[in-house]
Each structure stands twice: as structure tokens, then as C-alpha cells.
Amino acid sequence: MLTSPEEVPARYHAIVLRGIQIAPTWSNCLAFIQSENFEGDALIAFLSDDKVRAALLETPIPESKEALPLRQFIIDAEGLADIVYRGYIQALPKEFKKFPDAISAGKRRILIEERRVMFNVGNLATLDDDVDLQTAFVAQNIASYLSDPSSYSIDDEFRERLLSTNISDEEKRAVIALMDLSALPNLPERAGVVGPILLRTNSALPSLTPDIAKAVIVNAEPVGTQVQLLNLLHETLDKNDVREALGQLPYPYSKIQTGYARPTLERTNENSELVRWLDDRDIISSVGKPFWSNDIAVNLYRS
Known part of the structure; x- marks a missing residue:
């Protein structure tokens, strides 16, 4: 195996590369790029070889100014398979100032994922x-x-x-x-995305109006998340708003209004928290327990 391109005439460089007949070093790759008989496809074939790639990636790609043509060739190398391209891109020592003009969306994504473009x-x-x-x-x-x-x-x-x-x-x-959260009442899908994030970060927002809060609550999934959001955001809502939000939740929550019904809820942490503040805010009459189960019985005001 040759150690340097200088050992053969320039007209044979492409043949040497395609035949993997030269030591895989970055300096040799750069020398071929600077050769008057340089063929890009030949270097692509060389870089694509598994053994060549493994050997090259044992050492860092040079970051000197003189090695810029080598780094530019690698980032422009549309002919490399994506998995091969990613390996070389990971080895680049610094970000490039801009995306190459003539590479595929797949390779642009690799540059993005590997943070190699400013x-x-x-x-x-x-x-x-x-x-x-x-x-x-x-x-x-x-x-x-x-x-x-x-x-x-x-x-x-x-x-x-x-x-x-x-x-x-x-x-x-x-x-x-x-x-602009004011649009959420008319954008149920977006509201459904926003709600769980507020819940996971345990935070309301100063810009939440009652209409926005209700949109966030009723468009969330599943119902347990809706209840947790109502627990988180209820202070934004007055009594009528709370009942309106409850009315848009699935049964039995939708029955927590006024009248003669006596809804029962499964005894979970979020349901226990729900009835606690509903009672504290005088939205329900009281909280009880059916004699036949450990559920939560919600006693309503008649009107």
C-alpha cells in the first residue's frame, strides 16, 4: 500500500483511490483534493469504504486553514451514504458558516442534528x-x-x-x-398541546384569561389531565366559569353543576384535590362518601 500520492503520477491518483491502494490519512485525502487530476467521485468511493472510514476517524479532521478544502469537500459530499456522511460530519472540528448549496434535505438534517452549521x-x-x-x-x-x-x-x-x-x-x-394565547379558544388542537406543558411545568401564565384557561382545560387529554389542569388553573375562573368547564368534561364531572344529582368520583389524588377546592370555593355543598364504596360523593347546591 502506498503511503503518499507523491509515489505515483497524478494521472493514476483516481485509480489508486478507487482501489484503496493508499494509506487512509487526512493528509493524503487533502493531497488528492489539491491534485490537478482530482476526481471527486474517486474520493467519495475511498471515503465510503468501511475500513478507510474507521482508520480516518481515529484521528481528528485537521482544523487548520490549509485543510479547509478537505472540510468543505466533506460537508459538500452528497455522494456519501447518509450514515457515512454523519460519521464524517461528527468529526468536523467546528461549525460551518452556512449550509452547502447542493445537498439533500436528509444531509441538511444531519448537519442540523450534529450542530455543524451556525x-x-x-x-x-x-x-x-x-x-x-x-x-x-x-x-x-x-x-x-x-x-x-x-x-x-x-x-x-x-x-x-x-x-x-x-x-x-x-x-x-x-x-x-x-x-398569542387569545387565539386558543378557536384553536382546540393548539390548546390541547399547550395544556399538558403548563401542567408538567406546574405553571400558569399571566396572560391566561378565563376563556383561554377553559380552552386549555377542555381540550386536553386524557380526562385525568383535564382535571389536573382545572386544579392548576381554577383561580383564573369564577364560579360560573368553573361549572362551564366541568360541564364540558366527560361524565361524571359534567354533572358537577347544581341540582339534585349526587355525582361520585373515583378516589384519586386529582379528584380529592378537585373536590377540596370546589368545597372551599363554595361551588359544591359538601363532600361525602357512599356507604357501598370508597368513592367521593359530591353533594351539589340545589340552585
Whole structure:
């Protein structure tokens, strides 16, 4: 096996690469790139070989200015299989200033996931034709976005997408704080996403009006989450609002109104908390227990 491209005439470089007849080193790869007879496909074939890749990745990719053509070739390497491309991208020593022009969406996603392209307004705009990639790019750089959200042209529909990514609940809570929540009564799906996040972060928001709170509660799933949200947000609601919210929950919660019914609830932590404050706020008459079970009996006011 050859140790250097200098051992053969330049016209044979591509043959040497395709035949894996030279030592797999970054310096040799760079020398081939700088050769007057350089063929990109030959280097792609060389880099794609499993043994070559394993040997190359044992040492860092050079980060010197002189090695920039090598790093640029790797980030532009559309011809590499995605799994191979990811391995080399992980080995890059620093971020690139922008996305390459001629790579697939799959490889752009790899660059995003491996954080190898700088997050800024221009690079986000480069992804304008692919909202999924834009969402992934912002999610991967959520701290940068949240530190200066006004610099980015991101609307609430986009922010809703962020709420379905794997950013932390605290980060999702911060995203929600940037949204116009007044639209939630007319956007049940969005309200259903917002509610569980508020619950997991155990936080209300100053901007929650009664209508917004009711939308968040009634559009959540499952019913246990609805009850927990009502427990969390009930101070936002007056008595009529509470009864209205309860009326939109499944039976037996919907029966906690006024009249002669005596709804019974399973004795769970959230139900015990619910009837405690309903009683404290004088929304129900009292709390009891049926003699035949350990359930919670809710005694209503007649009117």
C-alpha cells in the first residue's frame, strides 16, 4: 500500500483511490483534493469504504486553514451514504458558516442534528422551503432562539411545531409565553398541546384569561389531565366559569353543576384535590362518601 500520492503520477491518483491502494490519512485525502487530476467521485468511493472510514476517524479532521478544502469537500459530499456522511460530519472540528448549496434535505438534517452549521437568521431563511427542517434547526438551537426571539420571523404556527419537538418542557413553557394565547379558544388542537406543558411545568401564565384557561382545560387529554389542569388553573375562573368547564368534561364531572344529582368520583389524588377546592370555593355543598364504596360523593347546591 502506498503511503503518499507523491509515489505515483497524478494521472493514476483516481485509480489508486478507487482501489484503496493508499494509506487512509487526512493528509493524503487533502493531497488528492489539491491534485490537478482530482476526481471527486474517486474520493467519495475511498471515503465510503468501511475500513478507510474507521482508520480516518481515529484521528481528528485537521482544523487548520490549509485543510479547509478537505472540510468543505466533506460537508459538500452528497455522494456519501447518509450514515457515512454523519460519521464524517461528527468529526468536523467546528461549525460551518452556512449550509452547502447542493445537498439533500436528509444531509441538511444531519448537519442540523450534529450542530455543524451556525444558527442565524440567514441560515434559517435558507430552509424556507422546508418547514420541517426549519423546525428542527430552531429546536436544535432553542437556547439561541429564546435569547433573542424578535430577531427571527417565526409565527405562532411555527411555535406550535416547536412544542412537538424534543426540547425541554421549560423551553416549551418559554415558547408558549411568546405566543398569542387569545387565539386558543378557536384553536382546540393548539390548546390541547399547550395544556399538558403548563401542567408538567406546574405553571400558569399571566396572560391566561378565563376563556383561554377553559380552552386549555377542555381540550386536553386524557380526562385525568383535564382535571389536573382545572386544579392548576381554577383561580383564573369564577364560579360560573368553573361549572362551564366541568360541564364540558366527560361524565361524571359534567354533572358537577347544581341540582339534585349526587355525582361520585373515583378516589384519586386529582379528584380529592378537585373536590377540596370546589368545597372551599363554595361551588359544591359538601363532600361525602357512599356507604357501598370508597368513592367521593359530591353533594351539589340545589340552585
